[in-house]
Amino acid sequence: MILSLDTSTTVCSVALHTPDGALLGCYELYTERTASSRLTMLVQDVVTHAGYTLADLSAIAVAKGPGSYTGLRIGVSTAKGLCYALDKPLIGINTLAAMTEQIRAFYPANTLLCPMIDARRMEVYCAVYEQDGSEKQSTQALVLDDTSFAGLLADHPVVFFGDGATKAQPVLTHPNALFPDMPVRPSARTVGALALRAYAAGEFEDLVAFEPYYLKEFMTTKPRQAVG
Missing domain, CATH: 3.30.420.40 (ATPase, nucleotide binding domain)
Structure with missing residues (x-):
């Protein structure tokens, strides 16, 4: 259990x-x-x-x-x-792998799946998975532009989903770029x-050493100096 x-x-x-x-x-x-x-x-x-x-x-x-x-x-x-x-x-x-598990059964074998989590500005956390759930491109923080995923889109339909895909849709206009209507959270x-x-498979974490996969360092702003 x-x-x-x-x-x-x-x-x-x-x-x-x-x-x-x-x-x-x-x-x-x-x-x-x-x-x-x-x-x-x-x-x-x-x-x-x-x-x-x-x-x-x-x-x-x-x-x-x-x-x-x-x-x-x-x-x-x-x-x-x-x-x-x-x-x-x-x-x-x-x-991202768990997000992919939600939708991969709905797409044919030649489709790639790209879950995206919104980060700052035009940046997303993303990865690319095969339809069977195996990883094709590892997790990364990516600043989106019109050249993002160009090589993959030339050869495969790629499904972009998650809250970060909202940023990607206006930028990725290739016909192979697919965006599901339903939200995937x-x-x-x-x-x-x-x-x-x-x-x-016996794949357990070291309870003492395990830390979240932040991918990027936590960013904060310095408080403004008091005047007077």
């Missing part, structure tokens, strides 16, 4: 899966600034309402990033705290689906 958390963006979600892949429960909140105040409550609710206790869990999975610095820090620290308290292993899942549902495979 795997409990999965995703706080990579403004979405805060928790899911519980059985060993055979059945989804027992999933709570998702789409309001701003929910992760820090609601996450532990959602964890307790999803486990209790499914008829189990935290002691019944086999592992804790968390979306490790990329994404919001604050959101990732909250999700990973909560997951690590649960693992320490319950003596359970930790599984880290790339947020990070979710613990598919973090859990990938975590089940990782659990079966």
Whole structure:
């Protein structure tokens, strides 16, 4: 039984899966600034309402990033705290890979999938995956322009999705650039689906050393000097 958390963006979600892949429960909140105040409550609710206790869990999975610095820090620290308290292993899942898992079954084999998470200005966090979920281009922070993905678009249909795709659509006008009408947001549902495979393969994180995959350093502004 795997409990999965995703706080990579403004979405805060928790899911519980059985060993055979059945989804027992999933709570998702789409309001701003929910992760820090609601996450532990959602964890307790999803486990209790499914008829189990935290002691019944086999592992804790968390979306490790990329994404919001604050959101990732909250999700990973909560997951690590649960693992320490319950003596359970930790599984880290790339947020972009979990987003791809949501839609890949809807596209043919020659299609490439590019999940995008909004960063600053014209920048996105993105990666490119084959239709079978294997990685074609690794995760990166990319400033979009009209030459982005030109080589891939020349040979393949490429589906761009996620909140960062809103920036890409006016720029990527190649006929092979596809943009789904439905929103695709990070979710613990598919973090859990990938975590089940990782659990079966024994792919666990070092609980002491594990950190979120921030991809970029946290940027802040200096406070203005007081006048007078």
